[in-house]
Structure formats: C-alpha cells, structure tokens
Amino acid sequence: xxxxxxxxxxxxxxxxxxxxxxxxxxxxxxxxxxxxxxxxxxxxxxxxxxxxxxxxxxxxxxxxxxxxxxxxxxxxxxxxxxxxxxxxxxxxxxxxxxxxxxxxxxxxxxxxxxxxxxxxxxxxxxxxxxxxxxxxxxxxxxxxxxxxxxxxxxxxxxxxxxxxxxxxxxxxxxxxxxxxxxxxxxxxxxxxxxxxxxxxxxxxxxxxxxxxxxxxxxxxxxxxxxxxxxxxxxxxxxxxxxxxxxxxxxxxxxxxxxxxxxxxxxxxxxxxxxxxxxxxxxxxxxxxxxxxxxxxxxxxxxxxxxxx
Amino acid sequence: xxxxxxxxxxxxxxxxxxxxxxxxxxxxxxxxxxxxxxxxxxxxxxxxxxxxxxxxxxxxxxxxxxxxxxxxxxxxxxxxxxxxxxxxxxxxxxxxxxxxxxxxxxxxxxxxxxxxxxxxxxxxxxxxxxxxxxxxxxxxxxxxxxxxxxxxxxxxxxxxxxxxxxxxxxxxxxxxxxxxxxxxxxxxxxxxxxxxxxxxxxxxxxxxxxxxxxxxxxxxxxxxxxxxxxxxxxxxxxxxxxxxxxxxxxxxxxxxxxxxxxxxxxxxxxxxxxxxxxxxxxxxxxxxxxxxxxxxxxxxxxxxxxxxxxxxxxxxxxxxxxxxxxxxxxxxxxxxxxxxxxxxxxxxxxxxxxxxxxxxxxxxxxxxxxxxxxxxxxxxxxxxxxxxxxxxxxxxxxxxxxxxxxxxxxxxxxxxxxxxxxxxxxxxxxxxxxxxxxxxxxxxxxxxxxxx
Numbered sequence: 001x002x003x004x005x006x007x008x009x010x011x012x013x014x015x016x017x018x019x020x021x022x023x024x025x026x027x028x029x030x031x032x033x034x035x036x037x038x039x040x041x042x043x044x045x046x047x048x049x050x051x052x053x054x055x056x057x058x059x060x061x062x063x064x065x066x067x068x069x070x071x072x073x074x075x076x077x078x079x080x081x082x083x084x085x086x087x088x089x090x091x092x093x094x095x096x097x098x099x100x101x102x103x104x105x106x107x108x109x110x111x112x113x114x115x116x117x118x119x120x121x122x123x124x125x126x127x128x129x130x131x132x133x134x135x136x137x138x139x140x141x142x143x144x145x146x147x148x149x150x151x152x153x154x155x156x157x158x159x160x161x162x163x164x165x166x167x168x169x170x171x172x173x174x175x176x177x178x179x180x181x182x183x184x185x186x187x188x189x190x191x192x193x194x195x196x197x198x199x200x201x202x203x204x205x206x207x208x209x210x211x212x213x214x215x216x217x218x219x220x221x222x223x224x225x226x227x228x229x230x231x232x233x234x235x236x237x238x239x240x241x242x243x244x245x246x247x248x249x250x251x252x253x254x255x256x257x258x259x260x261x262x263x264x265x266x267x268x269x270x271x272x273x274x275x276x277x278x279x280x281x282x283x284x285x286x287x288x289x290x291x292x293x294x295x296x297x298x299x300x301x302x303x304x305x306x307x308x
Numbered sequence: 309x310x311x312x313x314x315x316x317x318x319x320x321x322x323x324x325x326x327x328x329x330x331x332x333x334x335x336x337x338x339x340x341x342x343x344x345x346x347x348x349x350x351x352x353x354x355x356x357x358x359x360x361x362x363x364x365x366x367x368x369x370x371x372x373x374x375x376x377x378x379x380x381x382x383x384x385x386x387x388x389x390x391x392x393x394x395x396x397x398x399x400x401x402x403x404x405x406x407x408x409x410x411x412x413x414x415x416x417x418x419x420x421x422x423x424x425x426x427x428x429x430x431x432x433x434x435x436x437x438x439x440x441x442x443x444x445x446x447x448x449x450x451x452x453x454x455x456x457x458x459x460x461x462x463x464x465x466x467x468x469x470x471x472x473x474x475x476x477x478x479x480x481x482x483x484x485x486x487x488x489x490x491x492x493x494x495x496x497x498x499x500x501x502x503x504x505x506x507x508x509x510x511x512x513x514x515x516x517x518x519x520x521x522x523x524x525x526x527x528x529x530x531x532x533x534x535x536x537x538x539x540x541x542x543x544x545x546x547x548x549x550x551x552x553x554x555x556x557x558x559x560x561x562x563x564x565x566x567x568x569x570x571x572x573x574x575x576x577x578x579x580x581x582x583x584x585x586x587x588x589x590x591x592x593x594x595x596x597x598x599x600x601x602x603x604x605x606x607x608x609x610x611x612x613x614x615x616x617x618x619x620x621x622x623x624x625x626x627x628x629x630x631x632x633x634x635x636x637x638x639x640x641x642x643x644x645x646x647x648x649x650x651x652x653x654x655x656x657x658x659x660x661x662x663x664x665x666x667x668x669x670x671x672x673x674x675x676x677x678x679x680x681x682x683x684x685x686x687x688x689x690x691x692x693x694x695x696x697x698x699x700x701x702x703x704x705x706x707x708x709x710x711x712x713x714x715x716x717x718x719x720x721x722x723x724x725x726x727x728x729x730x731x732x733x734x735x736x737x738x739x740x741x742x743x744x745x746x747x748x749x750x751x752x753x754x755x756x757x758x759x760x
Contacts, residue, residue: 151354152481160357207357246484253491257498261398264501 040065040114047134051075055135060115061170062228069110070126070134076107077129084109087125100128118230140227141169143234150237158211161236163223165204172225175199175206178233180220213240318662319508320448326504327446331454333502337397337439339461340404340496341432345373347469348424351482358482359417371680372421376429377436378676384437385530385669393438393445394503400434401496403427408490412483424486435496437668438503440652444661445506449598451656452606456594456649463587463645467580531666538724539658540667542717544674546710547651550614551678553706554647556686556699557621557640558582564696565633574630578637585641586648593649605722610647610654611714617643618708625697 044067047056051074060066076082079102086096086109100107109126115138127133144166153159165171177199178185188208190199198209210217218240224231321327348370356366387396404427411423439458447454476485534540561582565575593613596602602609620639627636652668659667689699 149478152479152484154481154483157483158358160360162357241480241484243484246480246487250487250491253488254494257491257494260498261501264498268504 040116042067044069045136046071046110047136048073049132049134051132053133053135055137057137057139059141059170060121060138060227060229061140063114063116064229065112066115066138067110067112068124068126068136069108070128072107072128072132073105076132078102078105082107082129084126084128086111087123087127089122090125115229121230140230140232141165141172141225142232143223143225146223146234146236150239152239152241153213155213155215155240155242157213158209159213159238159240161208161210161221161223161238163206163208163225163234163236165225167204169204170227171204172227174226175201176224176226176231177206177208178222178224180222185222210238215240215242321446321506321661322509323447323449327454329502330442330446330504331458333397333499334439334443334458335461336465336499337400337435337461337496338458339465340493341377341436341439342462343466343469344404344432344493345370345377345429346466347473348373350470350473350477351485354477354482355417355420361417365417369417369420369425372425373429373432375676375680376426377432378672378679380430380433381437381672382530382669383430384433385665387434388438388441388665389530392505393442394500394505396434396438397500397503398497400431400438401494401498401500403431403434404493404496405431405490407431408486408493412486412490431493431496433672435499437665437672439499440668441661441665442503442506444656444664448661452597452603452650452653453591453594455653455656456591456597459594459649459651460587460590462648463583463590467583467587530669531663532670534659534663534667534670537659537663539721540655542714542721543655543658544671546614546714546717547671547675548678549710549713550617550647550707551675552682552685553621553703554617554644554682555679556683557624557703558644559683560686560690560696560699561633561637561640565630567696568629568633570630570633578633581634581637582641582644585638586645589642589645590649593646594653597650597653606650606657607654607718607722608715610650611711611718613643613646613650613711614714615708615711617647618704618706618711620704621700621707622704624700624704 040063042065045056045058046069047054048071051072058066070084081102082100084098084100084107086093096111098109100109107128109128111126113120113124115121118140121138121140124136124138125133126136143163146161146163151159151161163175177188177197179188180186188197188199190197196211198211200207200209206223208221208223218238220235220237222233222235224233349367352363352366352369356363359366384396384400407423407427410427411420414420414423440455443454443458444451473485473489476488480488558579561578562575565578566572597606597609617640620636620643624636624640627633652664655667655671656664686699686703689702690696
C-alpha cells in the first residue's frame with residue numbers, strides 16, 4: 001500500500017513540475033491550477049496613503065505569490081479598531097474581513113495573493129471601514145496602440161502590420177497573431193514559404209506580412225504579446241481597396257488641370273489677337289514699338305530668324 | 309537720365325497688371341518646390357515597414373529630392389535662358405507628376421530614390437528657378453514686394469499639404485496617396501501657363517536698334533562671368549556659410565521641445581506658430597523692402613535679417629520652459645521669413661534681372677552642400693553632447709558671422725558702386741561735352757567755309 005501512495009505522489013509531483021515549465025498560455029479560460037508544491041517566486045508591494053483613494057499599477061509577467069500591503073497613515077478617524085477587507089474586481093473576497101488595530105497612528109492590512117493566470121490579474125482593492133481604499137491594478141504589459149485608424153492597402157499588393165512592445169516595458173516570450181473572422185479570433189499560422197502569411201518575430205517586435213491581398217482580408221487583426229501569466233492584445237484594422245479608388249480623384253484633378261491650362265492659354269491667345277489687330281491699325285512712324293517675344297518652342301525657329 | 313535699371317533690362321517692366329497673375333503662378337511653383345519634399349515625411353513610417361528598411365534609408369528619399377532640386381539649378385537656368393520660364397515650368401510640373409505616378413507603383417526603395425528623389429527633384433528645380441526669374445522680368449519698382457509675396461508660397465503650401473497628406477494617407481495608404489499627389493503636382497503646369505512671357509515695351513532710342521546677337525550669345529548658356537562680379541561673390545560666400553545654420557533650428561524645434569519633456573501635440577503647435585508667423589512676415593518684409601528708405605540699401609536689410617537669425621539661435625537655449633519655446637518659435641518665424649523673402653530679391657538687386665537666371669542656378673548648386681549637410685551636422689552635435697544648446701550656439705554662429713560679413717562687405721560694395729556711378733556720369737558728361745565741342749567746331753568750320 002505505501003508503494004502505491006508513493007507512486008501516486010510521484011505522479012502528482014511530475015505533473016506539477018511539468019505544469020510549471022509550460023511558458024505559453026493561450027488566452028481563454030484555463031482550469032484552476034493545482035496548489036503548487038514548490039513555492040512561487042514572491043514579491044510584495046506596499047502603499048502608504050493618507051486617506052485619499054490611491055491607485056497603483058503593477059506589471060506582472062510570470063506567476064508570482066504577491067503580498068499586497070496597505071498602510072493608512074493620516075487623515076483617519078482615530079478609532080482603536082477599524083474593519084478592513086479586500087475586494088477583487090469590485091467584489092468582496094470572502095473571509096477577508098479583519099479587525100485592524102491602530103498602531104503607531106497607522107492602520108495596516110496585508111494579504112498574500114497567488115497570481116498564477118490571467119484570471120488572477122485584475123483590480124485588487126484594500127478597503128478600510130467604508131471609505132479609504134487603495135486599488136492595485138495587476139496587468140500584463142500593455143501594447144502601445146499600433147494605429148487608431150485603419151491601415152489601407154490594395155488588392156494584389158502586400159501589407160506589413162507591425163506590433164511593438166515599447167522600450168522600457170519587458171519583452172514578451174513570444175508573439176501570436178489572430179484575425180477576427182466575424183465570430184471569434186482565429187489564430188494565424190505562418191506555415192511555410194508558400195503561405196500568404198508571414199510572421200517575423202524579434203525580441204520586442206513582431207511583423208505580420210500578408211501577401212496577395214484580397215478584399216476578404218479586410219478586418220480586425222490582433223497581435224498578442226505572450227507572457228507566462230497572460231497574453232495582452234492590441235488590435236489593428238486593415239482595409240483592402242481596389243486601385244479604382246484613388247484613380248477617381250487622380251483623373252478628376254488631371255481634368256481640372258487640363259481645363260485650367262487650356263482656359264488660360266486660350267484667354268492669352270484672344271488677348272494677343274486683340275492687341276495685334278489694334279497694332280496693325282497704328283501708323284508706322286509711332287514712337288512706341290511693341291515687340292512681343294513668343295518664347296514657345298514652336299515659334300523658336302521663327303524668332304531666331306527674326307533676330308538674324 | 310533714365311534709371312539704371314531700365315537700361316540694364318532694355319525695356320520698362322509693367323510692375324503690375326498681368327504681373328500679379330505671374331506672382332500667383334510663382335507663389336504656387338515656389339511653394340511646391342520648398343514644401344513638397346518636407347511634406348512627404350508623413351509617409352515614411354509606412355513605406356519603411358513596407359520595404360523593410362531602416363529610417364535613415366527612407367529619409368534618403370527626401371535628401372535625394374532636395375539634392376536634385378538644388379543640383380538641377382544650373383540645368384534649369386540654361387533652359388530658362390534659352391526658352392523662357394513658361395515651357396520649363398510646365399515640363400517641370402509634368403516631371404513631378406509623372407515621378408509620383410511611377411513611384412506609386414514602386415517595388416523597391418531604389419525605385420523611390422529614382423522616381424521621387426531624382427526625377428521629382430529635377431522637376432521641382434524646373435519650377436523654382438523659372439518662377440523666381442520671371443518675377444524679375446515683370447517687376448522693377450515693386451520687385452521686393454512681388455518677391456516677398458511669391459516666397460510666401462512656401463509656408464502656405466506646406467500648411468496646406470501637411471493636413472492634406474495626412475488625409476490622403478488615412479484614406480488611400482501610401483500608394484494611392486502618391487498617385488493623387490502626382491495629379492496635384494500637375495497644378496504646377498497651371499502655374500506655368502500663367503507665366504506669360506513679358507511684353508517688352510522698348511522706349512525710343514536714337515542709337516542702334518534693340519540688343520541683338522551679342523546678348524543672345526551670352527544668354528545662350530550659363531553666364532560664368534558672374535564669378536568676377538563683386539556683389540555676386542559676396543552673396544555667394546555669405547550664403548554658403550549661412551545655409552549651414554539656416555534649416556537645422558526649424559528641423560530640430562519639435563525634437564528639442566520633446567527633449568525638454570513637452571508633449572507631442574504642444575511640440576507640433578510650436579511648428580504651427582512658426583509657420584503662421586513665417587507666412588505673415590514674408591509679404592510684410594517684401595513691402596518694407598520696397599519702401600524708399602530700405603530699397604536703395606536693401607543689402608543692409610538682408611544682412612540685418614541674417615544677423616537677427618543668428619542672435620535668435622544664440623538666445624534660444626537661454627529661454628526656459630514652454631513659454632520660452634513659444635517665444636522662440638515666434639522670433640524664429642520672423643527671422644526665417646525675413647531671410648526667405650529677401651533671399652532672391654537681394655541677388656536680383658546685385659546682378660540685375662537679366663543675369664539673375666544664371667546667378668540663381670550657380671548659387672543653388674553651390675548651396676546644395678550646406679543645405680544637405682546642415683541638419684545632419686547639427687544632429688551629430690546633438691548626439692555628441694546629448695544636449696541641444698551646442699547645436700543652437702553653432703547655428704547662431706553660422707548665421708551671425710555671415711550677417712556681419714555681409715554688412716561690412718556691402719558697405720564697401722555700396723561705396724565702390726557709388727564711385728563707379730560717379731565715374732560713369734563724369735565720362736558721359738565728358739563725351740557729351742566733347743560731342744558739343746565737336747559740333748561747335750564743325751559748325752564753325754562750316755560757317756568759315758561759308759564765309760570763306
């Protein structure tokens with residue numbers, strides 16, 4: 001009998017060890033993790049505040065056992081005891097209500113949280129009595145918006161959609177790309193060289209290249225920065241149009257140019273005709289000689305002849 | 309005695325009438341030439357991604373375009389001397405339009421260098437030179453004003469192209485935008501069609517007929533004898549130095565603001581303030597240059613404008629915070645606009661309108677160097693010291709030194725010109741006295757003959 005228990009224990013241990021080595025987690029509901037046997041790395045964050053409500057942002061990359069501590073150090077009712085409790089995402093955490101003693105003119109409350117997957121991320125708040133609170137916003141690093149307006153490209157052309165994790169932020173383990181096909185996000189796999197899609201990943205930077213675009217390729221594309229704890233997404237809209245679209249204003253403006261040039265030259269011709277008919281009626285021994293030099297290319301030869 | 313200007317031109321320019329339509333045409337051509345290369349930078353990020361190249365490789369497109377525009381100056385001058393302004397501008401407009409059309413189908417970055425950079429740049433050169441030259445043929449008395457108004461095209465067209473390019477980019481991506489920009493550049497042909505060759509009203513002359521073969525020979529190609537012209541040389545030396553520090557402060561205004569912690573939108577606002585002040589001051593400068601007080605000594609006005617720029621740059625690092633930068637943007641706009649408005653007017657004033665075409669061609673190709681090298685050298689200064697103030701000090705020196713140089717040299721030049729004027733008047737009086745004496749002796753002889 002002990003042998004089978006040890007056997008069982010060994011299997012559980014292996015399972016947990018292999019679970020801990022999975023670095024990439026796909027977004028979406030995952031089964032709640034088993035209580036790890038080897039401890040998670042620890043971290044703590046303490047906030048001292050004076051009664052105004054305070055927000056603290058925390059970037060989480062890997063699973064961690066996080067101790068959050070709130071110290072209310074001023075502007076507080078000097079009651080000997082005060083109730084304190086924790087909330088996650090606006091809902092009170094069960095069994096978190098405590099009676100906090102006033103020590104050194106401070107109220108202190110702290111709690112350890114196991115942040116292991118995407119569901120563990122979110123907003124944690126410590127609340128004293130009814131008013132004073134500190135919000136801890138736990139999130140994986142956010143990707144800067146690629147472009148708020150759609151990227152425009154053409155049928156038959158190719159397009160490059162980049163996604164970058166800005167410098168001071170930690171680089172993700174890998175990147176993934178998704179396309180919104182109306183109902184859900186579908187992951188894009190850049191299979192081989194013949195594929196229309198090409199994904200190039202560098203450390204803090206990824207590029208999705210789509211070749212031979214068609215109008216069906218228009219839509220929302222998501223790039224996901226994959227961290228041990230979760231994957232953060234950013235989206236970009238692609239719009240594929242045909243070459244006819246810019247051709248219309250192009251032709252319109254060209255027509256406008258041709259009309260204006262013709263109008264101006266015709267006006268000039270009519271003016272010069274008026275002048276020459278007026279000139280012919282004038283006496284030859286007039287003191288003013290009007291010499292109109294037409295420098296247009298066609299009349300060059302005649303001009304040169306005149307000069308000789 | 310007829311004013312010196314008309315005898316050098318050979319006719320009396322209209323100074324109005326159709327001339328204002330020509331100024332409008334020049335406004336468009338000059339505007340496109342200066343604003344177009346700057347406005348293309350908005351597409352660079354996407355094109356950089358598309359062709360997978362580094363930012364400096366894509367920035368080369370602008371540099372090649374600017375270099376071609378300046379290098380194309382002499383070619384443009386030769387063509388204008390031969391055929392006049394109108395055909396050259398129209399060919400230039402077609403060139404830029406075709407260049408952008410071809411670029412919109414580009415398959416490599418080299419394609420863009422050739423189309424947008426080389427052909428586009430040359431097309432803009434064929435717009436810039438003739439537009440400047442034709443103003444000199446239509447205006448004499450009101451020329452500084454006409455020049456100031458025409459040069460206002462640059463900030464106005466830039467302010468129009470910037471949001472337009474953003475709109476085109478959002479609607480059509482870079483390829484479609486290049487296609488449409490091609491057709492927009494064809495409007496330079498409309499500007500060209502306005503550049504009607506001037507009707508030369510020749511005043512009656514008792515002597516030989518209007519200048520014939522000899523002038524057409526000199527005007528056939530480029531007038532290299534300009535290198536012996538004192539005023540031209542002073543202008544050339546002063547300009548080559550000042551262009552090292554002319555554009556960099558504007559190019560680095562926004563980055564300097566961001567370096568000081570100012571957000572992107574406020575930094576962009578600085579450039580808008582600069583452009584508005586620039587737009588306003590150019591016609592005003594032209595008008596001032598036209599006044600009886602300034603016109604005869606317009607070279608001093610230009611030297612003042614250049615020195616003023618230099619002092620502004622030296623003061624800039626001392627102005628603290630955003631308010632200081634706004635103040636700097638305003639005085640920078642004033643200085644930049646003043647120099648731009650007078651830049652070509654003073655050259656026309658020195659060499660005269662009929663040699664201007666060759667002069668401006670020679671000047672632009674020589675200025676090519678400092679214009680292209682200025683911003684990268686300034687950038688290197690910023691990188692080397694990690695601080696913008698040394699760059700501003702350097703630019704200040706690059707503008708103050710030529711400003712003082714121009715003041716001093718033009719003082720001597722004006723003195724020499726006055727001396728030469730007095731000498732030529734004395735010679736004329738002597739020849740007329742001699743002719744009178746000759747006539748008198750001849751009439752004496754004839755009377756003697758009659759008597760004898």
